[in-house]
Amino acid sequence: MQAKSALTSFLLLIGVLLTGGSPLYGQQAGQVFRAGAATSNITPRIGTSINGNMQDVITTGIHDETHARALVLDDGTIQLAIVVSDLCMVPREILDAAKQRAQSVTRIPAERMMMSATHTHSAGTACSVFQSDPDADYTKFLTERIADAVIRANNNLAPARIGWGVGHEPSQVFNRRWRMKPGTAMPNPFGTEDKVRMNPGVGNPDLLEPAGPIDPEIPVISVQTPEGRPLALLANYSLHYVGGTAKGEISADYYGMFAERMKQLLCTIEDGPAFVAMMSNGTSGNINNIDFGGEKPRPTQPYEKMRAVANVVAAEAYKVYQTIEYRDWISLDARQTEISLGVRKPDAKELKRATDIVASAKGPNMVSREEIYARETTLIKNYPDQVPIILQAFRLGDLAITAIPCEVFVEIGLELKEKSPFKPTFTISLANGYNGYLPTPEHHRLGGYETWRARSSYLEVDASPKITKTLYDLLSKLKATHP
Template identity: 40%
Template sequence: MSRFLTAFTVILFALGVSVRAQESKATLRAGAAASVITPPLGEPIVGGFTPFPAEHIHDELHARCLVLDDGKTKLALVVCDLLGLHRSVAVEAKSLIEKELGIPGSHVVISGTHTHSATNALYGEVRTYSSDIELTDYQRFVARRIADGVRRAVNLLRPAEIAFGHIDVPDHVFNRRWYLKEGTMPMNPFGKTDEKVKMNPGAGADNLIEPAGPIDPRVSFLVLREPGGKIISLYSAYSLHYVGGVGQAHVSADYYGYYSKAVERLLGSEKQDPPVVAMMANGTSGDINNINFRQPRGRKEPYEQMQFVADDLAAKVTAAVPALEWKTEAALDARYRELDVKWRTIPDDLLQWARETEANAPRIGDKAVLPLAYAGRVQRLAKASPETKLPVHLLKIGEVCIGTTPCETFAETGMEFREKSPFKHSFMVELVAGYYGYMPTPRHFELGGYETWPGTNNLEPQASVKVMDALLEMAGEMAPGK
C-alpha cells in the first residue's frame, strides 16, 4: 500500500513537473492577416469639408490585423485605412470578435490611419455628436472584415519571437501651428482675428515667426518573427497626420499603404506563405503634417510625395530590424475604460452666432462655406448625446506599453506619455476605438486656431489631461514588477 502511494506520488510529481516544464516553455505565438475594406464607388469620401462621391480606386484599403498570444492572454491590434472609425463601428467589430473568437473587447485595439482618401466610417448618415450611431452598410462591412481579419490572424498563430525598436526620422514631420507677425492673423470662421496661432499658414510666407509646439520624430515598432527567422508582422506608429496628394475623387490608403507594402517587400514577404503583414498606425499627429513651412512648396505629381515618405520610412525601419534584441516571451495584458469626459459646452452667444450665420447665409455668398459649416457643427454639438463614453485602451506587451486615444492628439501628449509611463518602452496610438475630433492640450486652447474651434474640437478643454491621467493610472497597474 505505502509502496503504491509512493509510486503514485512519484507519478503525480512527475506529471506536475512536466506540466510546469510545459508552462515555462509556453512561448509567445503570433499571427497576422490583412482584410480588404475598399468601399464601393459612390460612397462619400470624407477627408475634406464637403464630402464627395468616390469615382476611382487607386489602391485597395485594408484592415491589417496582428494577434499575439502568450498562452493565457490574446491581444489583437488592427490598423484600418480609414480617416477614423466611429465608436459604434469599433463596438460592432469588437463584439463580433468576442463572440466568435473569445477575445474580449478590452484586448482589441482598432485604429484608423487617418488617410483622407477613404469613405465614411466615422459618422452616421448625418454628422452628429453621439457616442452611439446606426451603422451604414459600409460601416457594417468594415466591422465584419475587421473581425474576419482577426480570425484569420488567429488561424495563423504560430510560435514567435518579439522585438521592440525605435528610430527617429525628423525629416517628414513639421508642426503646422504657427505664431504670425503682429497684425497678420486672418479672420477665423467665427469672425475673430484675436487668435495667437494659425494652422497651415502659407509655406514660405514672410509673416511666420515660429511653430507653437514640438514635433515627435519617433517611429516605434514591434516585430514578430518565427523562431527560424521568417518575419510574421511589423506594427509601427509615427506621428504624421497624413501626406495627401491623390488623384481627383480617388480612394487611397495614402502613405500608410505604400509604407506597409514597402516594409513587406523589404522583409521578404514575396518569398513566403503566409505573407508578412506590416502596418503603420498613427501616433499623435493632431498638430503635425508633412509641409515644411520654412520654404515654398514645390509642385508634385499625384502620389509622388506619399511614396517618397513611405519608401524612406520603410527603408530606415527595416534597416534597424537586424540589430534588434529578440525575446521568446512577452507577458500580455490590457485595460480599457470609457471616460466621463464631457462634450464641449456651447455658450449662448456662440449658438446665437450659429443661428444667425445659417439664416443669413444666402446673402453671404460663396465665402460662407467655412462659417456655414461651423454654424451647423456648433448647433449639432449643442445637442450632443449626454455621454461621450470616451474609449481608451492600455496594452502591455512584455516591456512595451501602448496607450490609445480616440482623438486627433497633439505630439506633445504622446511625448509626455512616453516620458511618464512606468514601462521601459511606451508609445501612443491615436484614432482608436472611436472618433472624437481634435484634442489640444489646455495650453493650446489659450492659443486658439483651427484645432481648438468648436466643431473641430468636440470635447471639454481638460480632455487631454483626463485621458493622460487615466492612461498613466492603467499603466501603473500593469507595469512590470507590479
Template identity: 50%
Template sequence: MKRLNSPCQFGLLLALALGALPYLLTGELAAADPPKHVLRAGAYAMDITPTKFPVSSSGSMTHRTADKAHDPLHARCLVLDNGDTKIALVTCDSCMIPREIYDAAKQLASKSTGIPTDHILCSATHTHTAVSAAPTFQSLVQEDYLDFLTQRIADSIVKAHSQLEPAKVGWAIGNNPKQVFNRRWFLRSGTPIVDPFGNGTDTVRMNPPPNSKMLLQPSGPVDPEIPILAVQAVGGRPIALWANYSLHYVGGVPSKSLSADYFGEFARQFAKLIDADKSKPAFVAAMTNGTSGNINNTNFFEGRIRHPPFEQIRRVAEDVAASAHVAYQRIEYQDWVPLKMRETEIELGVRRPDEAELARATMLIKEAGPGPWTDRSLIYANETMDMAKYPATVQMKLQAIRIGELGIVSSPCETFVETGLAIKKLSPLKPTFTIELANGYNGYLPTVEHHALGGYETWRAKSSYLEVDAEPKIRETLLKLLDEVAK
C-alpha cells in the same frame, strides 16, 4: 559486488532509491521544470475596399465622392497569445471610425476567437481619402458601407487568430525627423488671424503659407521617433511589423480617388525591404498613427515641391520605411514575453454653444439658405447648430498594453504631439508608443495651453468638442493604466 564501506554510504543509496520509487512505480521520470509557455502569433490584412462606387470620401469640409480606389484599403490585424493572455491589434485604412462600429466588430470577433473585447485595440490610420464612416463637417456617411466595414474588421481578427503559430517578438525605435513638421504657427506681429466665429482671439494659425514672410515660429515640437514591434516565426520567417509615427497624413491624392495614403505604401515598401512581399502566409506590415493632431508633412520653413499625384506619398513612405528598417536590424527577439492589457472608460464634458452663439449661427444659416456651403463661417455655423444637439458629456475608451517591456496606449482623439511626448517620458515601459483614433472618434485633443492659443484644431465642431481640460484627464488616465500593466 562492491562492499559499502560505511553506514553513510548505505544511507545515501537508500534515500536515492526511496526518492525514485514513485517514478519507478509509474514508469515516469520527474520533470526538471514545468512546461514552458509558447508565444504564438498570427497576422492578416483584410481588404476593406468598397465593392461598389461611387462612395462618399471623408477628410474634407465639403462633401465629395470617389469613383475608384487607386490602391486597396485594409484592416490589418496582429494577434498575440502567450498562453496566459490573448490580444489583438487592428489598424484600418480609414479617416475615422465611430465607436459603435468598433464595438460591434469586437463582439463578432470575440465570439469566434474567445479574445475578450477589452483585449482588442482597433484604430484608424487617418488617411483623408477613405470611405466616410463618421460624420464630420459636410461629409455624408456612406451608410451602406458600415455593415461591410464592421464584418471585415471582425474577419481580420478571426483570420489572424486562425493563423496563430509559435513565434518570437522584439522591438526597437527608429528615427526620422525629415517628414514631420508642426503645422500650428505664431505669425509676425500685426498679421491678422481670422476665425469662423468672428472672435478675433486666435494667436496661432494652422497651415499658414510655407516660407512666407508672415511666419515667426511653430507653436510646438515634433516627435521623430518610429517605434516598431516585429514578430517572426520561430524559424525566422517574418510574420508582422507594427510601426508608429506621428504624421497626420501626406495627401496628394486626386479628389475622385480612394487611397490608403502613406500608411498603405509604407506597408508595401517595408515588406520589400525585408524580402517578405511574397511570404506565405502573407507578411503584414502596419503603420499606426501616433500623436499627430498638430503635425503634418509640409515643411513650412522652406516650402514643399509640388509632385504629381501619389509621388509625395511614395517618397515619404520610402523614407520612413528605410528608417524603420534600420531599427529593425537592431531587434533582439524573445520567444516568450508577458502580455497585459487594461481598458477603462472615462466621462468628459462637451463644449456646447451658449444661447448667443446658437442664435448667431441660426441667423447666418437662415440668411445664407441651405447648403452645401464653402464659406467657413457658414460651415462652422452649421456645426454650432449640430453641437447644440450633443449630450453634455461623452464616454470614451482608453487602453494600455504591455508586450514584454514595450508599452502601447490608445485614445479616440486626434491627439497633440505634446501629449505623446509627455506619455513617453513618464511611462514605466520603454519604449512606449501611442495610437490615436482608436476605439472610436472624439475629435481633436489640444492641450489646455493650445486651447488658449486658439486655431483650427480648437474650433468647436464635430471635429473638436471635448472640454478644455480633457487632455490632462486623458493623459493621467493613460499613465495610470501603463502603471497597472507594468506591474
C-alpha cells in the same frame, strides 16, 4: 508522452539556467508564444463618400485598396489583438460591434482588442464629419470586415518570436501650428481672433515660430516565425497624413505604401500566411509633412509625395528591424477603462449667430468657413453634455502601447513617453472610436483650427490632462503586475 515531457523539462531547465535561475520573463512550463496576422479588404464601392475635407467628395476610382490589418498575440494565457484600418476616423459604434463579433468567434475579450484608424484622408467615410456622411451599407460592411481581420489573424496563430526597437526620422514631421508676427490678422469662423495659425503657408513673411514640438520616433515591433521568417511588423509615426491624391480616388495614403514597401524590403517568401506590415498613427494632431519655415517645394504629381514619405520612413524602420533582438516568449497584459468628458456646447448667443448664418446660406451645401462652422455649431447643440470614451494600455513584455480615441497633440504623446514606467512606450491615436481633436489646455488658449468647436473638436478644454492621468494609472497598474 514521456519523451515529450522530458524534452519540455529540459528546455525549461535551459531557460532557467540562461536567465539566472528563473523562467524566461515569467514563462511557465509548457507556455509557447504565438502570433498571427491578416488583412481584410475594406475598400468602399464607387459612388460613396470620401471624408477628410470640409466639402464631401464622391468616390470615382480606386488608386490602391484599403485594408484592416490585424495582429494577434498570445503568451499562452493572455491574447491581445491590434487592428489598424485605412480610414480617416471610425466611430466607436462600428468598432464596438466589430469587437463583439470577433470576440464571439475568437474568445478574445473585447477589452483586449485595440482598433484604430490611420487617418488617411482618401478612404471611405465611416462617420459623419463636416459635410460627409457614411453609407449605411458601408458601415455594416466595415463592421464585418474589421472583425474578420481579427478572426483571420487568430486563425493564423502559430509559434513565434517577437522584438522591437525605436528609430528616428525628423525629416518628415513638422509642427503645423505657427505663431505669427505681432499685428498679423488671424480671424476664426466665430468672429474672434486666434493667436496661432494652422498651415500658414510656406514662405509666409509673417511667420514667427512653430507653436510646438515634433516627435520623430518610429517604434517598430517585429514578429517572426521561430526560424526567422517575417510574420508581421507594427510601426508608429506621429505624422497626420500626407495626401496628394487624384480627386475622387481611394488611397490608403503613405500608411498603405509603407506596408507595401516593408514587404518589398523584407523579401518575404509566401510559404505560409502572408506577411502583414502596418503603420499606426501616433500623436499627430498638430503635425504634418510641410516645412513652412523652409523653401517652397516643387510641384508634385498625385501620389508622388506620399510614396516618397513612405519610402523614407520604411528605410528607417528597416534599419531598426536589422538591429532587433528577438525573444522566444514575453508576457502580455492589458488594461482598459472608460471615462466621461464634457462637451463644449454653444451658448444661446453663439447658437443664434450660427442659426442666422446657416439660414442666410444660398443652398444646403455650406461653402464659407463661417457657414461650415455655423452648421457644426447647430449640430453640436444636440450632443449630450458628457460623452464616454475608452482608454487602453497594452503591455508587450517591457513595451507599452496606449490608445486614445482622438487626434492627439504631439505634446501629449511626448509626455506619456517621458513619464511611462515602460520603455519604450508609444500612443496609437484614433483608437476605439472618434472624439475629435485633443489639444492641451494651453493650445486651447491659443485657438486655431484644431480647437474650433465642431464634430471634429468638441471635448472639454481640460480633456487632455484627464486622459493622461487615466493612462498613467493604467500604466502603473500594468507595472505593478509585471512579472
